[in-house]
Amino acid sequence: MPDADSIFETGDIFADRELVRVGHVPELDRVVGRDDEVKAVGGALGPATEGGPPETTIIYGKTGTGKSLVARCVTREAHRTATENGYSLQYAYVDCSDYQTETQASREMARGLQTNLHEDAVTENIPRKGIGAPDYRDITWELLDQNDVQSFVVILDEIDKLDGEDLLRSLSRARESGKSEAFIGVICISNKIAYRDRLNERVDSSLQDNELVFDPYDADQLRNILDHRRDAFEDGVLEDGVIPKTAALAAREHGDARKAVDTLYEAGRLAEKEGAATVTEAHVDDALRQAEINRFQKLVSGQPPHVKYILRALALLTESNDQTAFRTAEVYEAYQRVAERLDADPLSYDRVQRLLNEQAFLGITESEYTGGGPGEGSYRIHRLLRDADVVVEAIDGQ
C-alpha cells in the first residue's frame, strides 16, 4: 500500500498548472498581441465606465483567436474602472453553445447578472424552470433597476448557435421601450464569418460600426502568448526549444491559441507522468501525436468493427508499401486477411466498397477516381489522411 504522500505526488514540473488549463481566463496583462482589438472593445465600452451607453460590438474570427478572452477581460476591466469612477456597470456572459434556446440564454443572462452583482445587492430567486424567456428578461430588467445599474453589458458568445432573435432584439430595445432604465450594450461573438449577413438583418445597421475580425495567430504571437504562461512551470523545467516549437507547429496548422496552450500543458503532463526532470521538444511531439490519436478515436468511435478492420488494412498497406493510395481490390484483399486473423467472417466486396466510400465521405479517408493506362479504364483509390501508426494506435486503443 503506497503511503498517502506518494499517491498524490504531482512531481516537479508545474508551479501553477491553472495558467495552462483550458478555460482559464487570464488577467488583461496576460493578453498579448491583441492591443488593437482590446482598444476597440474598450472604446465601445468606454462611455459605460462613466455611466453612459455602451456601444454594441460584433466580433468574428476562427476558434482560438482570442475572441471570448478579449471580450471577457475587457468587460471585467470596464466593470472595475466604472466602479472606481463611482458608476455601476454590470455584465453577464452567455455562451450560446451551452444555452441554445431563447429561454436558456435569457435565464443564463439573468443568472449571470445576479452572480456578478455585488453581494449586498438586491437579488431575486430565479426559478430554474416553469417560466419563459420573456419572464427571465423581465427578471433581468428588475435586477438592473432595483440595483440602480447604469450600464449593462451582455456578451452573447457563439451567438450563431442561439435559436432565435428575441433576446438580441429585446436587449437593443429594452431602454427605448421603457423596460429598463439602464443603458444596454451587447458584444456578439461568432466563429462564423458567414453569420454576418444574418446578424446584419437582425440588428440595427448602426451597430456595424464596431465590427471586428480576429485573424489566426502567427508563430510570433503564439510564442508570445506561451511565453506569458511560462510561470505555469517550475524554473528551468521548460527546455529552450519547447515554446518556439509548439508555437511554430500551431501557427502552421491552425493559429489557434487554445490548442497551442493545451499542447504545452499536455507536453508538461507527459513529462510529469514519466518522472522527467524537464519538458523537451520530444514531449511536444508526443503530445501532438496523442492529440491526433484522440481525435481519430473520436472520429471512428461508434463505427462498426468491420470499418475498423478496413481502416487497419489500409494502414497496414500504407506501412508496408512506398505508395499511400490503394485500389479497392487491394484494400479488400488486405481487409480479408485482417478479418480472418481476428476470426471474423469478411463482408462481401460490394459491402466493403460501400463502406470505403462512406469513410471518404466522412473525411476519415480520401478517395478519388483515377485513370489507369490504356485499356485499364478508371478505378477508385483510397488513402488515409493520417499517419498509419496513428490510425493503428487509435483503433487498437479502443
Ligand SMILES: Nc1ncnc2c1ncn2[C@@H]1O[C@H](COP(=O)(O)OP(=O)(O)O)[C@@H](O)[C@H]1O
Ligand atoms: N491574445 C491572447 N493572449 C493570451 N492568451 C490567449 C490569447 N488569445 C487566446 N489565448 C488563450 O487561448 C484560449 C482560447 O481563446 P478564446 O478567446 O477562448 O478563443 P475564441 O473565443 O476565439 O475561440 C484562451 O483561453 C487563452 O488561454
Ligand SMILES: [Mg+2]
Ligand atoms: Mg470563444
